[in-house]
Amino acid sequence: MKIKELPEDFIVEEIPYDYFLKDNGFGIHYYYWLIKKNIEQQKAIKKVSKITRKKIKEISFSGIKDKKAITKQIFSVKGKLKSDENGLVYKDDEIEIWFAGRGKRPVSIGFAKGNRFTITVRDLPASFELKREPSKIPNYYDSQRFGRDLNALKLGKAIITGNFGELINAMKISDFNEIREKFTKYQIRFFLSAYGSYIFNQVLMRLIKSIEEDNVIEKLGFVFIKNKNISKIKNDLKVPIPGFGLDEEINDIVIYKQEIKQIYDEILREENITDRSFIIKSIPEISNEAMPRDAFIKVENFKVLEETADELNKGKKKIKLSFELPPGSYATMVIKDLFVDLI
Numbered sequence: 001m002k003i004k005e006l007p008e009d010f011i012v013e014e015i016p017y018d019y020f021l022k023d024n025g026f027g028i029h030y031y032y033w034l035i036k037k038n039i040e041q042q043k044a045i046k047k048v049s050k051i052t053r054k055k056i057k058e059i060s061f062s063g064i065k066d067k068k069a070i071t072k073q074i075f076s077v078k079g080k081l082k083s084d085e086n087g088l089v090y091k092d093d094e095i096e097i098w099f100a101g102r103g104k105r106p107v108s109i110g111f112a113k114g115n116r117f118t119i120t121v122r123d124l125p126a127s128f129e130l131k132r133e134p135s136k137i138p139n140y141y142d143s144q145r146f147g148r149d150l151n152a153l154k155l156g157k158a159i160i161t162g163n164f165g166e167l168i169n170a171m172k173i174s175d176f177n178e179i180r181e182k183f184t185k186y187q188i189r190f191f192l193s194a195y196g197s198y199i200f201n202q203v204l205m206r207l208i209k210s211i212e213e214d215n216v217i218e219k220l221g222f223v224f225i226k227n228k229n230i231s232k233i234k235n236d237l238k239v240p241i242p243g244f245g246l247d248e249e250i251n252d253i254v255i256y257k258q259e260i261k262q263i264y265d266e267i268l269r270e271e272n273i274t275d276r277s278f279i280i281k282s283i284p285e286i287s288n289e290a291m292p293r294d295a296f297i298k299v300e301n302f303k304v305l306e307e308t309a310d311e312l313n314k315g316k317k318k319i320k321l322s323f324e325l326p327p328g329s330y331a332t333m334v335i336k337d338l339f340v341d342l343i
Contacts, residue, residue, distance in 0.1 A: 001342045002123040003335060005312055007038040009120040010069035012331070014062065014112040015324065027104035029060075029076045032089065035096040040067045044095055051090050051097065052081055062111035063327070066144075074100060076107040114300075116324045117331045121339060122310045124317040130338060134299040134323065136228045136235065137337040138204055141197035142330040155179060156195030159188070160277045176282070189286040192278065196242045196288055199267060204239050204295055206263045207256065219343045220336060237295040242268075243288035246275035252292070299334060300324040 004010045016031075036044045041064045049056045054077050065071035080102075083089045087099035146153040151171070158164045159176060167173040179188060205223040209216055211232050217224045225231050239260060240249035250261050268274060278288040306320040321338075325331060336343065 001121060001339050002313070003119060003121055003332075004066075004068045005122050006120075007068055007070050009122065010066060010331075011071075011118040012065055012069055013072040013116045014074055015114045015116055016074050016112050027102055028078050029104065029106045030078070030080050030102050031074050031076050031100040031107065032081065033072055033096075033098040033100050034061075034075050035070070035072045035098070036065070037070050037094055038068055039094045041065055047095055048075065048097065052077060060107040062107050062109055074107055074111065078106075110327070112327055114324050114326045115331070116301075116322070117334075118305070118320065118322045119331060119335060120306075120318055120320045121335060122316065122318045123313040124310070124319060124339075124342070126309075126315060126317050128317055128319075128342070130304065130319060132338050132340070133228055134302045134334065134338065135296075136225050136231055136233065137297040137299065137334055138208060138222065138224065139294050139297045139329055140201050140204065140222055140333050142332045142336075144330075144332070145197050146194050152191050152194035153198050155183075155188075156191035156193070157198075157271075159192060159280070160195055160273055161271065180283075185283060185286050188280075188283070189288070192280070192286065192288050196278065199242045199271070200239065200293060202267055203260065203263050206267075207239065207259060207295075208233065210259060210263075211256070217340055219340055222333075222336065224337050224340050233295070235296055238292040239295050240264075240290050241288075241293050242275060243278040243290035244275050246290040249290040249292060293328070294326075297329045297334060298326055 034044065034048060045056055045059060045061070048054075048059055052059070058077060060076045061073065063073070065073055081089045081097070081099070083099050089097035089099065091097075154166055155173075158167050158173070159179065164174050173179055173182070183191075208223050208225065212225055215226045215230060217226050225233070234255055237255060238253060240246060240253070242264070246264065250257060250264065253260060275290060280287050300323065302323040303321065304319060305322055306318075308318060310316040310318040323331075323334065325334070
């Protein structure tokens with residue numbers, strides 16, 4: 001099984017709320033589509049900055065998109081950019097910029113209500129049939145959340161635990177002050193979130209194993225549900241992401257409250273931290289607060305678009321899928337669950 005053999009194999013399109021796609025004639029913020037192909041987000045933003053003659057801090061996006069893919073997302077700037085009669089601002093082999101609308105609010109996190117994916121899975125056995133359903137897919141954070149070589153996770157863990165042993169040789173960082181010198185507050189908060197995401201994954205995996213018992217598949221460091229038709233877990237289950245105020249979030253849980261509390265107690269002891277560890281006293285504004293997260297991915301409008309011979313892998317098959325996910329859920333986790341038998 002292979003994905004992303006070609007950028008065209010992984011297509012992502014943001015789904016903004018309708019308000020942001022209507023040129024209502026008011027507001028100083030102008031919205032534009034950025035379509036990028038096989039280019040890293042930061043490099044694309046630098047190109048947008050140069051083309052629009054706007055500083056990077058004046059360009060607002062709602063999230064980061066994959067490099068080896070074709071992605072379509074909204075950004076905003078103050079003031080209108082010059083475009084042709086069709087709304088095209090700029091186009092080359094890596095990026096395109098198109099006018100999308102105008103409004104009173106800049107693009108920010110929460111701007112998009114979801115993402116639409118079109119993914120081609122290649123190098124499948126010629127006789128393969130997709131039998132797993134796009135339901136009860138655990139809402140894990142996938143590896144891209146933790147940075148290259150897990151550096152974001154390692155940095156976040158070092159900040160929270162105060163243990164910089166792993167970083168001293170690899171990244172020449174021995175204390176929090178050196179992290180503050182090398183990275184922005186936004187980056188540091190991302191590191192803290194990466195560590196919290198890792199703990200969330202561990203909690204969810206242990207919870208699924210404890211409830212489903214023998215009805216699990218363990219692959220690639222994740223736990224999936226083997227037979228979804230006999231699964232005991234309810235679809236509306238929520239599990240808190242760790243942070244300060246974790247006890248309050250656990251108390252608000254309706255189902256499996258005691259199980260989640262017990263698992264969290266175990267993991268926090270193992271990590272030698274508490275929920276208060278996520279409060280960074282020297283930079284309180286980047287401290288992470290606990291919040292609920294859906295335990296399972298809500299896959300909408302799932303379709304198998306195509307099942308044909310794979311032209312890139314002789315004698316193999318490819319399947320093209322389309323589906324929509326809410327913000328924060330990973331399409332790669334959907335693919336891993338659906339094709340877990342081949343992993």
